[in-house]
Amino acid sequence: MTKIKLTGYGGQGIILAGEILAYAAMLDGKESSAIGEYGSAARGGLTTSQVIINDEFIASPFVEAADILIALSQEGYDKYYSQVKSTGLILYESSMIIPKDFPRQYAIPAVNVALSELRSTVVGNMIMLGAFAWITKIVSKRSLISAVKDNVSSKFTEVNIKGIEIGYEKFQEIFKG
Amino acid sequence: MKTIVKSLLAPRKYFMQGNIACAEGALAAGCRYYAGYPITPSSEIMEHMSIRLPEVGGVFMQMEDEIASICSMIGASWAGAKVMTATSGPGFSLMLEGIGYAVMTETPCVIVDVQRAGPATGQATKPAQGDVMQARWGAHGDHRIIALSPWSVQEMYDLTIKAFNFSEKYRVPTILLADEVVAHLKESFVVKPEIEIYNRDKTLTETPFGTQEEDGVPPMPCFGQGAQLLVTGSTHNEYGIRKVADPDVQERLVTRLCKKIDNHKKDICLTERYFTDNAEYLFVAYGISARSSYAVVSELRESQINAGLLRYITIWPFDEETLKECALEAKVIFVPEMNQGQLVLEIMRILPHQKVIPIPKTRGEAIYPSDIIKVFRKYHE
Numbered sequence: 039m040t041k042i043k044l045t046g047y048g049g050q051g052i053i054l055a056g057e058i059l060a061y062a063a064m065l066d067g068k069e070s071s072a073i074g075e076y077g078s079a080a081r082g083g084l085t086t087s088q089v090i091i092n093d094e095f096i097a098s099p100f101v102e103a104a105d106i107l108i109a110l111s112q113e114g115y116d117k118y119y120s121q122v123k124s125t126g127l128i129l130y131e132s133s134m135i136i137p138k139d140f141p142r143q144y145a146i147p148a149v150n151v152a153l154s155e156l157r158s159t160v161v162g163n164m165i166m167l168g169a170f171a172w173i174t175k176i177v178s179k180r181s182l183i184s185a186v187k188d189n190v191s192s193k194f195t196e197v198n199i200k201g202i203e204i205g206y207e208k209f210q211e212i213f214k215g
Numbered sequence: 216m217k218t219i220v221k222s223l224l225a226p227r228k229y230f231m232q233g234n235i236a237c238a239e240g241a242l243a244a245g246c247r248y249y250a251g252y253p254i255t256p257s258s259e260i261m262e263h264m265s266i267r268l269p270e271v272g273g274v275f276m277q278m279e280d281e282i283a284s285i286c287s288m289i290g291a292s293w294a295g296a297k298v299m300t301a302t303s304g305p306g307f308s309l310m311l312e313g314i315g316y317a318v319m320t321e322t323p324c325v326i327v328d329v330q331r332a333g334p335a336t337g338q339a340t341k342p343a344q345g346d347v348m349q350a351r352w353g354a355h356g357d358h359r360i361i362a363l364s365p366w367s368v369q370e371m372y373d374l375t376i377k378a379f380n381f382s383e384k385y386r387v388p389t390i391l392l393a394d395e396v397v398a399h400l401k402e403s404f405v406v407k408p409e410i411e412i413y414n415r416d417k418t419l420t421e422t423p424f425g426t427q428e429e430d431g432v433p434p435m436p437c438f439g440q441g442a443q444l445l446v447t448g449s450t451h452n453e454y455g456i457r458k459v460a461d462p463d464v465q466e467r468l469v470t471r472l473c474k475k476i477d478n479h480k481k482d483i484c485l486t487e488r489y490f491t492d493n494a495e496y497l498f499v500a501y502g503i504s505a506r507s508s509y510a511v512v513s514e515l516r517e518s519q520i521n522a523g524l525l526r527y528i529t530i531w532p533f534d535e536e537t538l539k540e541c542a543l544e545a546k547v548i549f550v551p552e553m554n555q556g557q558l559v560l561e562i563m564r565i566l567p568h569q570k571v572i573p574i575p576k577t578r579g580e581a582i583y584p585s586d587i588i589k590v591f592r593k594y595h596e
Binding site: 076 | 228230340396399400401402403506507509510513581583584585
Protein backbone atom coordinates (compact mmCIF):
# COMPACT_ATOMS: atom_id res chain seq x y z
CA MET A 39 0.00 0.00 0.00
CA THR A 40 1.33 3.44 -0.92
CA LYS A 41 0.00 6.53 0.81
CA ILE A 42 0.53 9.81 -0.99
CA LYS A 43 -0.25 13.36 0.00
CA LEU A 44 -0.31 16.19 -2.55
CA THR A 45 -0.51 19.71 -1.21
CA GLY A 46 -0.44 23.29 -2.45
CA TYR A 47 -2.75 26.26 -2.64
CA GLY A 48 -6.13 26.48 -4.36
CA GLY A 49 -5.68 27.00 -8.11
CA GLN A 50 -2.53 24.88 -8.55
CA GLY A 51 -4.51 21.82 -9.57
CA ILE A 52 -3.76 19.74 -6.50
CA ILE A 53 -7.16 18.03 -6.42
CA LEU A 54 -6.98 17.28 -10.15
CA ALA A 55 -3.46 15.88 -9.81
CA GLY A 56 -4.62 13.55 -7.02
CA GLU A 57 -7.52 12.33 -9.14
CA ILE A 58 -5.35 11.81 -12.23
CA LEU A 59 -2.89 9.83 -10.12
CA ALA A 60 -5.58 7.61 -8.57
CA TYR A 61 -7.34 7.13 -11.90
CA ALA A 62 -4.04 6.13 -13.55
CA ALA A 63 -3.47 3.57 -10.80
CA MET A 64 -6.91 2.12 -11.54
CA LEU A 65 -5.91 1.85 -15.23
CA ASP A 66 -2.81 -0.03 -14.08
CA GLY A 67 -5.17 -2.56 -12.47
CA LYS A 68 -4.83 -1.39 -8.87
CA GLU A 69 -7.30 -0.21 -6.25
CA SER A 70 -7.05 3.51 -5.58
CA SER A 71 -8.81 6.32 -3.77
CA ALA A 72 -8.55 10.11 -3.74
CA ILE A 73 -9.86 12.59 -1.21
CA GLY A 74 -9.67 16.29 -1.99
CA GLU A 75 -9.66 18.80 0.85
CA TYR A 76 -10.09 22.48 0.28
CA GLY A 77 -11.50 25.57 1.93
CA SER A 78 -14.58 27.43 0.81
CA ALA A 79 -12.64 29.87 -1.41
CA ALA A 80 -12.22 29.13 -5.13
CA ARG A 81 -8.53 30.17 -5.21
CA GLY A 82 -5.88 30.38 -2.53
CA GLY A 83 -5.89 28.61 0.78
CA LEU A 84 -4.38 25.27 1.69
CA THR A 85 -5.45 22.46 -0.60
CA THR A 86 -4.60 18.81 -0.11
CA SER A 87 -5.29 15.55 -1.85
CA GLN A 88 -4.92 12.19 -0.12
CA VAL A 89 -4.28 9.32 -2.50
CA ILE A 90 -3.92 5.64 -1.67
CA ILE A 91 -2.83 2.99 -4.14
CA ASN A 92 -3.16 -0.65 -3.13
CA ASP A 93 -3.43 -4.17 -4.51
CA GLU A 94 -6.69 -4.86 -2.66
CA PHE A 95 -9.66 -3.04 -1.09
CA ILE A 96 -8.55 0.14 0.66
CA ALA A 97 -9.82 0.11 4.23
CA SER A 98 -9.20 3.65 5.39
CA PRO A 99 -8.84 6.15 2.52
CA PHE A 100 -7.09 8.63 4.84
CA VAL A 101 -3.38 9.35 4.63
CA GLU A 102 -2.06 9.89 8.15
CA ALA A 103 1.61 8.87 7.83
CA ALA A 104 2.47 9.41 4.17
CA ASP A 105 4.96 7.41 2.14
CA ILE A 106 5.26 10.25 -0.34
CA LEU A 107 4.59 13.98 -0.13
CA ILE A 108 4.30 16.18 -3.20
CA ALA A 109 4.32 19.82 -2.07
CA LEU A 110 3.68 22.87 -4.23
CA SER A 111 3.41 25.49 -1.49
CA GLN A 112 5.35 26.41 1.64
CA GLU A 113 2.23 26.25 3.80
CA GLY A 114 1.48 22.70 2.67
CA TYR A 115 5.10 21.62 3.03
CA ASP A 116 5.34 23.04 6.55
CA LYS A 117 2.11 21.39 7.61
CA TYR A 118 2.82 17.92 6.27
CA TYR A 119 6.57 17.24 6.01
CA SER A 120 6.73 15.99 9.60
CA GLN A 121 3.97 13.46 8.85
CA VAL A 122 5.99 11.74 6.13
CA LYS A 123 7.50 8.40 7.20
CA SER A 124 11.27 8.68 7.78
CA THR A 125 11.76 6.11 5.02
CA GLY A 126 9.51 8.17 2.74
CA LEU A 127 10.06 10.59 -0.12
CA ILE A 128 9.30 14.29 -0.64
CA LEU A 129 9.10 16.09 -3.97
CA TYR A 130 8.81 19.85 -3.53
CA GLU A 131 8.46 22.84 -5.81
CA SER A 132 11.81 24.61 -5.55
CA SER A 133 10.63 28.11 -6.49
CA MET A 134 8.04 28.17 -3.72
CA ILE A 135 9.49 26.20 -0.84
CA ILE A 136 12.38 26.52 1.55
CA PRO A 137 12.86 22.92 2.68
CA LYS A 138 13.59 21.56 6.14
CA ASP A 139 15.81 18.59 6.98
CA PHE A 140 14.53 15.35 5.55
CA PRO A 141 16.51 12.26 4.54
CA ARG A 142 15.19 11.82 0.99
CA GLN A 143 13.76 14.82 -0.80
CA TYR A 144 14.16 16.40 -4.22
CA ALA A 145 13.70 20.00 -5.37
CA ILE A 146 11.72 20.07 -8.62
CA PRO A 147 11.42 23.44 -10.44
CA ALA A 148 8.05 22.42 -11.89
CA VAL A 149 6.50 25.89 -12.00
CA ASN A 150 9.52 27.47 -13.75
CA VAL A 151 9.73 24.64 -16.25
CA ALA A 152 6.00 24.98 -16.96
CA LEU A 153 6.51 28.68 -17.65
CA SER A 154 9.66 28.39 -19.75
CA GLU A 155 8.80 25.28 -21.76
CA LEU A 156 5.01 25.34 -22.00
CA ARG A 157 4.23 29.01 -21.30
CA SER A 158 1.73 27.82 -18.78
CA THR A 159 1.22 28.91 -15.19
CA VAL A 160 -0.94 25.94 -14.30
CA VAL A 161 0.69 22.66 -15.34
CA GLY A 162 3.24 22.49 -12.52
CA ASN A 163 0.98 19.81 -11.09
CA MET A 164 1.36 17.56 -14.15
CA ILE A 165 5.10 18.12 -14.30
CA MET A 166 5.27 16.93 -10.70
CA LEU A 167 3.21 13.84 -11.57
CA GLY A 168 5.57 13.03 -14.42
CA ALA A 169 8.58 13.34 -12.10
CA PHE A 170 6.74 11.23 -9.50
CA ALA A 171 6.05 8.48 -12.04
CA TRP A 172 9.69 8.34 -13.12
CA ILE A 173 11.20 8.12 -9.66
CA THR A 174 8.64 5.89 -7.96
CA LYS A 175 7.40 3.68 -10.83
CA ILE A 176 4.15 3.42 -8.85
CA VAL A 177 2.09 4.42 -11.88
CA SER A 178 2.99 4.12 -15.51
CA LYS A 179 3.46 7.19 -17.70
CA ARG A 180 1.07 5.63 -20.20
CA SER A 181 -1.74 5.41 -17.64
CA LEU A 182 -1.11 8.97 -16.46
CA ILE A 183 -1.53 10.19 -20.02
CA SER A 184 -4.70 8.12 -20.51
CA ALA A 185 -6.00 9.51 -17.22
CA VAL A 186 -5.53 13.06 -18.52
CA LYS A 187 -7.36 12.18 -21.74
CA ASP A 188 -10.30 10.74 -19.77
CA ASN A 189 -10.57 13.51 -17.17
CA VAL A 190 -9.36 16.83 -18.56
CA SER A 191 -11.40 18.84 -21.06
CA SER A 192 -10.06 18.43 -24.60
CA LYS A 193 -8.99 22.08 -24.72
CA PHE A 194 -6.29 21.42 -22.12
CA THR A 195 -5.41 17.80 -22.77
CA GLU A 196 -2.35 18.53 -24.88
CA VAL A 197 -0.60 20.91 -22.51
CA ASN A 198 -1.24 18.60 -19.56
CA ILE A 199 0.15 15.57 -21.40
CA LYS A 200 3.23 17.60 -22.38
CA GLY A 201 3.61 18.49 -18.71
CA ILE A 202 3.64 14.83 -17.73
CA GLU A 203 6.16 13.97 -20.44
CA ILE A 204 8.50 16.83 -19.51
CA GLY A 205 8.26 15.92 -15.83
CA TYR A 206 9.04 12.31 -16.64
CA GLU A 207 12.11 13.10 -18.77
CA LYS A 208 13.63 16.27 -17.42
CA PHE A 209 14.62 15.60 -13.83
CA GLN A 210 16.26 12.21 -14.14
CA GLU A 211 19.66 13.84 -13.46
CA ILE A 212 18.35 15.41 -10.25
CA PHE A 213 17.19 12.02 -8.99
CA LYS A 214 20.50 10.38 -9.83
CA GLY A 215 22.41 13.10 -7.99
CA MET B 216 -42.89 -5.96 -7.93
CA LYS B 217 -39.35 -7.25 -8.12
CA THR B 218 -37.76 -7.17 -11.54
CA ILE B 219 -34.32 -7.43 -13.13
CA VAL B 220 -33.28 -4.59 -15.44
CA LYS B 221 -30.17 -3.69 -17.40
CA SER B 222 -27.87 -1.09 -15.83
CA LEU B 223 -28.00 2.34 -17.44
CA LEU B 224 -24.24 2.78 -17.40
CA ALA B 225 -22.23 0.33 -19.48
CA PRO B 226 -21.10 -2.48 -17.18
CA ARG B 227 -17.43 -1.96 -16.27
CA LYS B 228 -15.18 -0.43 -13.64
CA TYR B 229 -15.53 3.32 -13.10
CA PHE B 230 -13.58 5.90 -11.13
CA MET B 231 -16.12 8.30 -9.74
CA GLN B 232 -17.05 10.63 -6.93
CA GLY B 233 -19.56 9.24 -4.42
CA ASN B 234 -22.15 11.90 -5.22
CA ILE B 235 -22.06 11.13 -8.94
CA ALA B 236 -22.30 7.40 -8.23
CA CYS B 237 -25.36 8.14 -6.07
CA ALA B 238 -27.06 10.04 -8.91
CA GLU B 239 -26.26 7.23 -11.36
CA GLY B 240 -27.62 4.69 -8.88
CA ALA B 241 -30.87 6.66 -8.69
CA LEU B 242 -31.20 6.73 -12.48
CA ALA B 243 -30.49 2.99 -12.68
CA ALA B 244 -33.17 2.35 -10.05
CA GLY B 245 -35.68 4.18 -12.24
CA CYS B 246 -35.72 7.64 -10.67
CA ARG B 247 -37.33 9.98 -13.20
CA TYR B 248 -38.09 13.04 -11.06
CA TYR B 249 -35.73 15.13 -9.00
CA ALA B 250 -36.67 18.28 -7.13
CA GLY B 251 -34.02 20.00 -5.10
CA TYR B 252 -32.16 23.01 -3.83
CA PRO B 253 -28.36 22.90 -3.98
CA ILE B 254 -26.30 22.71 -0.81
CA THR B 255 -22.70 21.73 -0.09
CA PRO B 256 -21.64 18.89 0.14
CA SER B 257 -24.49 17.33 -1.82
CA SER B 258 -24.65 19.70 -4.82
CA GLU B 259 -22.93 17.38 -7.31
CA ILE B 260 -25.90 15.00 -7.04
CA MET B 261 -28.26 17.75 -8.13
CA GLU B 262 -25.91 19.02 -10.84
CA HIS B 263 -25.51 15.53 -12.29
CA MET B 264 -29.26 14.86 -12.18
CA SER B 265 -29.90 18.14 -14.01
CA ILE B 266 -27.75 16.89 -16.89
CA ARG B 267 -28.76 13.23 -16.88
CA LEU B 268 -32.51 13.25 -16.16
CA PRO B 269 -33.50 14.93 -19.45
CA GLU B 270 -31.31 12.37 -21.26
CA VAL B 271 -33.36 9.47 -19.88
CA GLY B 272 -36.77 11.12 -20.27
CA GLY B 273 -37.04 12.32 -16.69
CA VAL B 274 -37.90 15.70 -15.19
CA PHE B 275 -35.53 17.87 -13.17
CA MET B 276 -36.80 20.78 -11.08
CA GLN B 277 -34.75 23.35 -9.19
CA MET B 278 -37.09 24.50 -6.46
CA GLU B 279 -37.03 27.70 -4.41
CA ASP B 280 -36.09 25.88 -1.22
CA GLU B 281 -36.01 22.50 0.50
CA ILE B 282 -39.62 22.63 1.73
CA ALA B 283 -40.83 23.10 -1.82
CA SER B 284 -38.43 20.38 -2.99
CA ILE B 285 -39.81 17.65 -0.78
CA CYS B 286 -43.43 18.67 -1.35
CA SER B 287 -42.86 18.70 -5.10
CA MET B 288 -41.42 15.22 -5.07
CA ILE B 289 -44.26 13.87 -2.95
CA GLY B 290 -46.63 15.16 -5.63
CA ALA B 291 -44.55 13.59 -8.40
CA SER B 292 -44.50 10.30 -6.53
CA TRP B 293 -48.30 10.31 -6.45
CA ALA B 294 -48.22 11.00 -10.18
CA GLY B 295 -46.43 7.64 -10.42
CA ALA B 296 -42.76 8.57 -10.68
CA LYS B 297 -39.82 7.31 -8.68
CA VAL B 298 -38.48 10.44 -7.00
CA MET B 299 -35.42 11.72 -5.17
CA THR B 300 -33.92 14.81 -3.62
CA ALA B 301 -30.51 15.44 -2.04
CA THR B 302 -29.53 17.89 0.66
CA SER B 303 -27.39 18.41 3.74
CA GLY B 304 -28.11 19.24 7.40
CA PRO B 305 -29.75 22.68 7.10
CA GLY B 306 -31.90 21.56 4.16
CA PHE B 307 -32.68 18.23 5.82
CA SER B 308 -34.13 20.11 8.81
CA LEU B 309 -36.44 22.01 6.47
CA MET B 310 -37.55 18.77 4.80
CA LEU B 311 -38.62 17.04 8.00
CA GLU B 312 -42.20 18.24 7.91
CA GLY B 313 -42.51 16.90 4.37
CA ILE B 314 -40.88 13.62 5.37
CA GLY B 315 -43.52 13.22 8.08
CA TYR B 316 -46.21 13.90 5.50
CA ALA B 317 -44.68 11.24 3.23
CA VAL B 318 -44.69 8.77 6.15
CA MET B 319 -48.38 9.47 6.86
CA THR B 320 -49.44 9.36 3.21
CA GLU B 321 -47.19 6.33 2.56
CA THR B 322 -45.44 8.06 -0.33
CA PRO B 323 -42.33 6.37 -1.70
CA CYS B 324 -39.44 8.85 -1.95
CA VAL B 325 -35.69 8.87 -1.46
CA ILE B 326 -33.93 11.64 0.45
CA VAL B 327 -30.14 11.83 0.37
CA ASP B 328 -28.64 13.65 3.35
CA VAL B 329 -24.93 14.25 2.90
CA GLN B 330 -24.03 15.09 6.47
CA ARG B 331 -21.74 18.03 7.16
CA ALA B 332 -20.48 19.60 10.36
CA GLY B 333 -23.28 21.37 12.22
CA PRO B 334 -25.37 22.49 14.02
CA ALA B 335 -26.95 25.16 11.80
CA THR B 336 -24.73 26.19 8.88
CA GLY B 337 -21.70 24.86 10.78
CA GLN B 338 -18.80 24.02 8.47
CA ALA B 339 -20.27 23.52 5.02
CA THR B 340 -17.35 21.63 3.46
CA LYS B 341 -16.50 19.46 6.47
CA PRO B 342 -17.81 15.99 7.34
CA ALA B 343 -19.94 14.80 10.26
CA GLN B 344 -22.44 12.12 11.23
CA GLY B 345 -24.62 14.40 13.29
CA ASP B 346 -28.00 13.64 11.71
CA VAL B 347 -28.35 10.02 12.82
CA MET B 348 -31.02 10.71 15.42
CA GLN B 349 -32.59 13.49 13.39
CA ALA B 350 -33.13 11.03 10.53
CA ARG B 351 -34.83 8.65 12.95
CA TRP B 352 -36.86 11.06 15.07
CA GLY B 353 -36.84 14.38 13.23
CA ALA B 354 -40.33 14.22 11.80
CA HIS B 355 -42.95 14.65 14.48
CA GLY B 356 -45.41 12.02 15.61
CA ASP B 357 -44.65 8.36 16.21
CA HIS B 358 -43.36 6.89 12.99
CA ARG B 359 -40.79 4.75 11.20
CA ILE B 360 -38.46 5.52 8.33
CA ILE B 361 -35.62 3.56 6.73
CA ALA B 362 -32.07 4.96 6.74
CA LEU B 363 -29.04 3.47 5.00
CA SER B 364 -25.40 4.41 5.54
CA PRO B 365 -22.91 3.95 2.65
CA TRP B 366 -19.17 3.49 3.35
CA SER B 367 -17.80 3.59 -0.20
CA VAL B 368 -18.44 4.95 -3.67
CA GLN B 369 -19.64 1.45 -4.58
CA GLU B 370 -22.30 1.74 -1.90
CA MET B 371 -23.26 5.28 -2.89
CA TYR B 372 -24.39 3.53 -6.07
CA ASP B 373 -25.68 0.22 -4.68
CA LEU B 374 -27.45 1.61 -1.60
CA THR B 375 -29.18 4.35 -3.59
CA ILE B 376 -30.73 1.56 -5.66
CA LYS B 377 -31.61 -0.30 -2.46
CA ALA B 378 -33.12 2.88 -0.99
CA PHE B 379 -35.48 3.12 -3.97
CA ASN B 380 -36.35 -0.56 -3.65
CA PHE B 381 -37.20 -0.32 0.05
CA SER B 382 -39.11 2.90 -0.50
CA GLU B 383 -41.22 1.39 -3.28
CA LYS B 384 -41.77 -1.90 -1.48
CA TYR B 385 -42.77 -0.46 1.89
CA ARG B 386 -44.19 2.89 0.74
CA VAL B 387 -41.97 4.78 3.15
CA PRO B 388 -39.50 7.67 2.82
CA THR B 389 -36.02 6.18 2.71
CA ILE B 390 -33.00 8.22 3.67
CA LEU B 391 -29.52 7.68 2.30
CA LEU B 392 -27.55 9.01 5.25
CA ALA B 393 -24.18 9.72 3.64
CA ASP B 394 -21.40 11.98 4.86
CA GLU B 395 -19.11 14.51 3.20
CA VAL B 396 -16.17 12.09 2.98
CA VAL B 397 -18.01 9.29 1.18
CA ALA B 398 -19.83 11.84 -0.99
CA HIS B 399 -16.62 13.51 -2.20
CA LEU B 400 -14.41 10.43 -2.09
CA LYS B 401 -13.25 9.29 -5.51
CA GLU B 402 -12.51 5.62 -5.97
CA SER B 403 -13.24 2.83 -8.35
CA PHE B 404 -16.50 0.95 -8.37
CA VAL B 405 -18.11 -1.67 -10.52
CA VAL B 406 -21.35 -1.44 -12.48
CA LYS B 407 -22.81 -4.88 -13.07
CA PRO B 408 -24.71 -5.72 -16.27
CA GLU B 409 -28.02 -6.14 -14.44
CA ILE B 410 -29.60 -4.86 -11.24
CA GLU B 411 -32.60 -5.92 -9.22
CA ILE B 412 -35.21 -3.21 -8.81
CA TYR B 413 -38.59 -3.05 -7.13
CA ASN B 414 -41.54 -1.17 -8.61
CA ARG B 415 -44.49 -0.29 -6.42
CA ASP B 416 -47.76 -2.15 -6.82
CA LYS B 417 -50.07 0.25 -8.70
CA THR B 418 -53.13 -2.02 -8.66
CA LEU B 419 -56.38 -0.03 -8.75
CA THR B 420 -57.92 -0.40 -5.32
CA GLU B 421 -60.57 1.33 -3.28
CA THR B 422 -58.40 1.02 -0.19
CA PRO B 423 -54.95 2.46 -0.93
CA PHE B 424 -54.46 3.21 2.79
CA GLY B 425 -55.28 -0.04 4.52
CA THR B 426 -54.72 -3.77 4.52
CA GLN B 427 -56.26 -6.78 6.25
CA GLU B 428 -52.92 -7.47 7.95
CA GLU B 429 -51.77 -5.14 10.69
CA ASP B 430 -48.35 -4.86 9.04
CA GLY B 431 -49.35 -4.77 5.36
CA VAL B 432 -48.43 -2.38 2.56
CA PRO B 433 -51.44 -1.46 0.41
CA PRO B 434 -51.18 -1.00 -3.37
CA MET B 435 -50.67 2.60 -4.49
CA PRO B 436 -52.57 3.63 -7.62
CA CYS B 437 -51.43 7.02 -8.89
CA PHE B 438 -53.28 10.14 -9.96
CA GLY B 439 -54.83 9.78 -13.39
CA GLN B 440 -55.18 6.02 -13.17
CA GLY B 441 -58.87 6.16 -12.30
CA ALA B 442 -58.82 5.57 -8.57
CA GLN B 443 -60.68 8.12 -6.46
CA LEU B 444 -57.68 9.20 -4.48
CA LEU B 445 -57.83 11.22 -1.31
CA VAL B 446 -54.34 11.92 0.01
CA THR B 447 -54.14 13.60 3.39
CA GLY B 448 -51.64 14.06 6.18
CA SER B 449 -54.48 13.91 8.68
CA THR B 450 -55.51 10.58 10.14
CA HIS B 451 -57.46 8.65 7.54
CA ASN B 452 -59.10 5.27 7.12
CA GLU B 453 -58.25 2.69 4.45
CA TYR B 454 -60.22 4.68 1.83
CA GLY B 455 -58.25 7.86 2.58
CA ILE B 456 -61.21 9.55 4.28
CA ARG B 457 -60.21 11.88 7.12
CA LYS B 458 -61.04 10.56 10.59
CA VAL B 459 -59.58 13.14 12.91
CA ALA B 460 -61.44 12.12 16.07
CA ASP B 461 -61.72 8.34 15.78
CA PRO B 462 -59.33 6.60 18.22
CA ASP B 463 -59.62 3.20 16.48
CA VAL B 464 -58.64 4.58 13.09
CA GLN B 465 -55.72 6.51 14.60
CA GLU B 466 -54.49 3.42 16.42
CA ARG B 467 -54.87 1.12 13.43
CA LEU B 468 -53.07 3.52 11.08
CA VAL B 469 -50.12 4.37 13.33
CA THR B 470 -49.70 0.71 14.30
CA ARG B 471 -49.55 -0.35 10.67
CA LEU B 472 -47.17 2.46 9.69
CA CYS B 473 -44.78 1.17 12.36
CA LYS B 474 -45.34 -2.58 12.01
CA LYS B 475 -44.95 -2.62 8.23
CA ILE B 476 -41.33 -1.72 8.97
CA ASP B 477 -40.75 -3.45 12.33
CA ASN B 478 -42.11 -6.81 11.18
CA HIS B 479 -39.95 -6.79 8.05
CA LYS B 480 -36.62 -6.06 9.69
CA LYS B 481 -35.17 -9.33 8.38
CA ASP B 482 -35.59 -7.95 4.87
CA ILE B 483 -34.61 -4.35 5.61
CA CYS B 484 -31.74 -4.64 8.10
CA LEU B 485 -28.40 -5.01 6.36
CA THR B 486 -25.18 -5.49 8.31
CA GLU B 487 -21.72 -6.78 7.57
CA ARG B 488 -19.44 -8.62 9.99
CA TYR B 489 -15.68 -8.80 9.94
CA PHE B 490 -14.03 -11.24 12.38
CA THR B 491 -16.90 -10.89 14.85
CA ASP B 492 -16.96 -14.56 15.90
CA ASN B 493 -15.68 -14.66 19.48
CA ALA B 494 -14.42 -11.08 19.20
CA GLU B 495 -13.18 -9.78 22.55
CA TYR B 496 -13.04 -6.24 21.25
CA LEU B 497 -16.01 -5.37 19.11
CA PHE B 498 -16.15 -2.22 17.01
CA VAL B 499 -19.60 -1.11 15.89
CA ALA B 500 -19.59 1.53 13.18
CA TYR B 501 -21.27 2.84 10.03
CA GLY B 502 -20.43 5.05 7.05
CA ILE B 503 -16.89 6.36 6.71
CA SER B 504 -16.18 5.69 10.41
CA ALA B 505 -16.52 2.00 9.60
CA ARG B 506 -13.73 2.27 7.01
CA SER B 507 -11.33 3.57 9.68
CA SER B 508 -12.60 0.90 12.10
CA TYR B 509 -11.96 -1.78 9.49
CA ALA B 510 -8.37 -0.57 9.09
CA VAL B 511 -7.95 -0.72 12.89
CA VAL B 512 -9.45 -4.20 13.17
CA SER B 513 -7.21 -5.51 10.39
CA GLU B 514 -4.18 -4.04 12.14
CA LEU B 515 -5.17 -5.51 15.53
CA ARG B 516 -5.78 -8.92 13.98
CA GLU B 517 -2.27 -8.83 12.56
CA SER B 518 -0.98 -8.39 16.11
CA GLN B 519 -3.07 -11.39 17.24
CA ILE B 520 -5.62 -9.23 19.08
CA ASN B 521 -9.11 -10.67 18.96
CA ALA B 522 -10.94 -7.69 17.43
CA GLY B 523 -13.97 -7.60 15.16
CA LEU B 524 -16.16 -5.10 13.33
CA LEU B 525 -19.92 -5.07 13.03
CA ARG B 526 -20.90 -2.59 10.33
CA TYR B 527 -24.40 -1.22 10.11
CA ILE B 528 -25.50 -0.64 6.52
CA THR B 529 -29.12 -0.16 7.52
CA ILE B 530 -29.10 2.14 10.56
CA TRP B 531 -32.86 2.51 10.89
CA PRO B 532 -34.62 0.30 11.73
CA PHE B 533 -31.84 -0.87 14.04
CA ASP B 534 -30.90 -4.56 13.99
CA GLU B 535 -30.79 -5.52 17.68
CA GLU B 536 -30.38 -9.28 17.24
CA THR B 537 -27.17 -9.10 15.24
CA LEU B 538 -25.65 -6.73 17.76
CA LYS B 539 -26.47 -9.11 20.63
CA GLU B 540 -24.98 -12.05 18.72
CA CYS B 541 -21.74 -10.26 17.88
CA ALA B 542 -21.37 -8.87 21.40
CA LEU B 543 -21.73 -12.23 23.14
CA GLU B 544 -18.05 -12.57 24.04
CA ALA B 545 -17.04 -8.93 23.80
CA LYS B 546 -15.17 -7.48 26.76
CA VAL B 547 -15.35 -3.96 25.35
CA ILE B 548 -17.51 -2.52 22.58
CA PHE B 549 -16.25 0.61 20.83
CA VAL B 550 -18.52 2.90 18.85
CA PRO B 551 -16.65 5.49 16.76
CA GLU B 552 -18.92 8.21 15.36
CA MET B 553 -18.45 11.68 13.90
CA ASN B 554 -20.78 13.14 16.54
CA GLN B 555 -20.86 13.36 20.33
CA GLY B 556 -22.44 9.89 20.60
CA GLN B 557 -25.72 9.09 18.86
CA LEU B 558 -25.96 5.49 17.67
CA VAL B 559 -23.99 4.51 20.78
CA LEU B 560 -27.10 5.40 22.83
CA GLU B 561 -28.99 2.65 21.02
CA ILE B 562 -26.16 0.19 21.64
CA MET B 563 -25.99 1.07 25.36
CA ARG B 564 -29.75 0.55 25.58
CA ILE B 565 -29.56 -2.89 23.96
CA LEU B 566 -26.46 -4.02 25.90
CA PRO B 567 -27.02 -2.51 29.35
CA HIS B 568 -24.62 -4.90 31.10
CA GLN B 569 -21.67 -4.56 28.78
CA LYS B 570 -18.87 -2.05 28.60
CA VAL B 571 -19.78 0.23 25.70
CA ILE B 572 -17.26 2.98 24.95
CA PRO B 573 -18.17 5.86 22.63
CA ILE B 574 -15.41 7.28 20.41
CA PRO B 575 -16.86 10.65 19.46
CA LYS B 576 -15.27 13.19 17.14
CA THR B 577 -16.70 16.57 16.23
CA ARG B 578 -13.76 18.46 14.74
CA GLY B 579 -15.14 18.75 11.22
CA GLU B 580 -12.73 15.93 10.34
CA ALA B 581 -13.29 12.27 9.69
CA ILE B 582 -12.43 9.75 12.40
CA TYR B 583 -9.01 8.44 11.48
CA PRO B 584 -7.65 5.01 12.47
CA SER B 585 -5.27 6.77 14.90
CA ASP B 586 -8.24 8.35 16.74
CA ILE B 587 -9.68 4.89 17.30
CA ILE B 588 -6.39 3.23 18.26
CA LYS B 589 -5.76 5.93 20.85
CA VAL B 590 -8.97 5.09 22.72
CA PHE B 591 -8.53 1.34 22.21
CA ARG B 592 -5.11 1.42 23.94
CA LYS B 593 -6.72 2.66 27.13
CA TYR B 594 -8.86 -0.47 27.36
CA HIS B 595 -6.48 -3.13 26.12
CA GLU B 596 -4.32 -4.72 28.81
